[in-house]
Amino acid sequence: MRLIKCAPCGLSVLAVVVLLMAVVSMTIGAIQIGWLDVVLALFGLSDNAQWNWVVQEIRLPRVILGILVGAGLAVAGAAMQGLFRNPLADPGLVGVSTGAALAAVSVIVLGSTYLAGWTAMTGYYAVPIAAFLGGLTITWLIYQIATKDGRTDVALMLLAGIAINAIAGAATGVLTYYSTDEALRSLTFWTMGSLASATWTDVLVSGIPILLAIGLLPYFALTLNAFLMGERVSEHIGFNVKLAKRAIIVLTALSVGAAVAVSGVIGFVGLVAPHLVRLLLGPDHRWVLPGSALMGAILVILSDSIARIIVAPAELPIGLVMAAIGGPFFLALLLQRRNRVGF
Amino acid sequence: MISVADFNLTLNGKAILQQVSVAIEAGEVFVILGPNGAGKSSLLKVLAGEFEAYKPAVQFHQRPLSSYAPRELAQLRAVMPQAVHLDFPFLAEEVVSMAIPYVGKAEVNRRVDEALALFDVRHLAQRNYLTLSGGEQQRVQLARVLAQILTAAKQAEQTGGLPPLLLLDECTSSLDLAHQQQVFKVLRRLARAVKMAVVAVLHDLNLASHYADRALLLSEGKIVQQGPIHQVLTQSTIEAVYQTPVEIIERPDRYPVIVPL
Structure with missing residues (x-):
């Protein structure tokens, strides 16, 4: 049931694993660099000037972006599962990620024509803010559709997700095919994600909102715990449910929007990471939220490394690797719920 | 302790409760009875403050429910x-x-332990809630709501603070015979000892007859009868409200038993 009894110890172990995997991931690439040299190059201490540059300017931003995106998606997944009172909610499955992607693509393609006013107003942050608003709209919409009288209809939630994914996916596809804009990355990027073009600017743009979400969501951990028994129950226990609900929806969208703006749509992180953490540490949100952030980082670095190794020197889209892991995981979860004795 | 006067509840244009007046006193076990759809749960929800617009109409400890901060009320x-x-x-x-997110860890453990013991589920403390039977889950939920007001109950007993209130909607529906009795024994004992008020929606008229002090009988959103339990549970009233013949067996020194015919 609960593999690690001491939750803070479990979190520390996860944090160490994140660091180790980050270093290992930075050894992989067109040039093989040993882990010791990677560590030296991080501080510019390697004798090989090329290695210093490769590690600091290419591999480090990529791995940090991977950590941020993974943590952001996973913490958003954990919070959404609490909000929807259901362990099957995931920003990818219910359409929040594709909604954010559609908003981002719209701004890139239409930014100089129909949406010129928007880009003039938001400047450099036009794309991430649009992605955030796209994610926010979808989260709110799904919540309105699937939740009634403080209870969530899981079937409705997932079906609405299918519809939204189809609509937003189609619209994104149409926009990318008709666009000649060079700023727009390929449809593959928006549907299957990639960390390949990671820059320090990406890290900065996505880092602030994601760290904000990771930092603030734990304040609602106890509310989310009570929330799992129903909105009314947590109200009667004395929590400010309205405030918590709004804050969680906004922070979730912020985190997913930021992640999608810089890495496209990477599915299943928000489903798999919280689940593994619950198996390790139990369902208490005080541990699930930070634990998911760490586990999400691990999953994304791992997938990104696999994506780079498996067809080297080419690269697979990271979302493909995540889907190969997450898809069967999702099916296993459904099967388990069929038999229904805890999980 | 908690009351509404001449209260009407209308939801989506439908009158759910009409001209309901009820005042529950500290230290009593008060039951809300009536057939399905009579408005019992709605009345309990009104008292719990679940209808935002109606909160000012509910008086709790001489103050409108709307004037309480969430935690103070909890x-x-x-x-x-x-x-x-x-x-x-x-x-x-x-x-x-x-139920008690705002107290220290040692205090939480003590109160959780005490609440679990009261409802005979202390041995299940370390079990996965999802693997418990329906009745066991219900007793754990009872322990949860009791744990929430345990401090207020202790303070009321020792220093004369405001006594707490428990609102229970069919809290024994999944329990076996013995545990139904045990739960209401505990509730009545607490009501007497710490002046706590218990308001319970019930279907089982014999449980009501055994443990309640006073009752309110609802039918189609209106009060049919209100008062000491055995003045409410009369043959003519029950037969009229439930549309089914019953016999009431009076027993010397024991509570009367209601048998459907």
């Missing part, structure tokens, strides 16, 4: 809904501890 009254759906594998003791 320490004085707890609510157990008809059903609680939990989809995550918490331990039973964790479920109970959710």
Whole structure:
């Protein structure tokens, strides 16, 4: 049931694993660099000037972006599962990620024509803010559709997700095919994600909102715990449910929007990471939220490394690797719920 | 302790409660009776403050319900809904501890332990809530709502603070015969000892006859009868409200038993 009894110890172990995997991931690439040299190059201490540059300017931003995106998606997944009172909610499955992607693509393609006013107003942050608003709209919409009288209809939630994914996916596809804009990355990027073009600017743009979400969501951990028994129950226990609900929806969208703006749509992180953490540490949100952030980082670095190794020197889209892991995981979860004795 | 006067509840244009006046006193077990759809749960929800617009009309300790801060109210009254759906594998003791998020860890452990013991589920403390039977889950939920107001109950007993209130909606529906009796024995004992008020929606007229002090009988949103339990549970009233013949067996020195014919 609960593999690690001491939750803070479990979190520390996860944090160490994140660091180790980050270093290992930075050894992989067109040039093989040993882990010791990677560590030296991080501080510019390697004798090989090329290695210093490769590690600091290419591999480090990529791995940090991977950590941020993974943590952001996973913490958003954990919070959404609490909000929807259901362990099957995931920003990818219910359409929040594709909604954010559609908003981002719209701004890139239409930014100089129909949406010129928007880009003039938001400047450099036009794309991430649009992605955030796209994610926010979808989260709110799904919540309105699937939740009634403080209870969530899981079937409705997932079906609405299918519809939204189809609509937003189609619209994104149409926009990318008709666009000649060079700023727009390929449809593959928006549907299957990639960390390949990671820059320090990406890290900065996505880092602030994601760290904000990771930092603030734990304040609602106890509310989310009570929330799992129903909105009314947590109200009667004395929590400010309205405030918590709004804050969680906004922070979730912020985190997913930021992640999608810089890495496209990477599915299943928000489903798999919280689940593994619950198996390790139990369902208490005080541990699930930070634990998911760490586990999400691990999953994304791992997938990104696999994506780079498996067809080297080419690269697979990271979302493909995540889907190969997450898809069967999702099916296993459904099967388990069929038999229904805890999980 | 808690009251509404001449109260009407209308939801989506439908009159759910009409001209309901009720005043519950500290230290009593008060039951709300009536056939399905009579408005029992709605009345309990009104008292629990679940209808935002109607909160000013409910007086709790001589103040409108709307004037209480959420946490202040939570320490004085707890609510157990008809059903609680939990989809995550918490331990039973964790479920109970959710009711008291604002106290220290040692105090939480003490209160959780005490509440679990009161409802005979202490041995399940370390069990996964999802693997418990329906009746066991219900007793854990009872422990949870009791844990929430345990401090107020102690203070009321020792220093004369405001006594707390428990609102229970069919809290024994999944329990076996023995545990139904045991739960109401505990509730009545607490009501007497710490002047706590218990308001319970019930279907079982014999449980009501055994443990309630006063009752309110609802039918189609209106009060049919209100008063000391045995003045409410008369043959003519029950037959009229439930549309079914019954016999009331009076027994010397024991509570009367109601038998459907």
